[in-house]
Amino acid sequence: MKLLIRNLARNTAESELQTLFEAHGSVQSCSVVLDQKSGVSKGFAFVEMPKPGEAKAAMKNLNGKEIDGNRIRVKKAEKTPVDKDSK
Secondary structure, three states: OEEEEEOOOOOOOHHHHHHHHHOOOOOOEEEEEEOOOOOOEEEEEEEEOOOHHHHHHHHHHHOOOEEOOEEOEEEEOOOOOOOHHHO
16 A cells, blocks of 8 residues: 655655554655656655555554654545646
């Protein structure tokens, strides 16, 4: 299950997020989204956890948790619809 983590501090590292989510189960991937021009975090990330039960436990336990001075928001990532014009 792919999770969206919002309201991250700009200095939150992928390794920190990975450790945080691994406390609730196995983590398949973890990626902080960076601005292409500056290389600075955009304040959100995606974490993929292969077991839905573990992902739901992480969502429940980490949503609203304070990390690096920011209260993060964790929810299931929505699949983005394919743009008709990009085909």
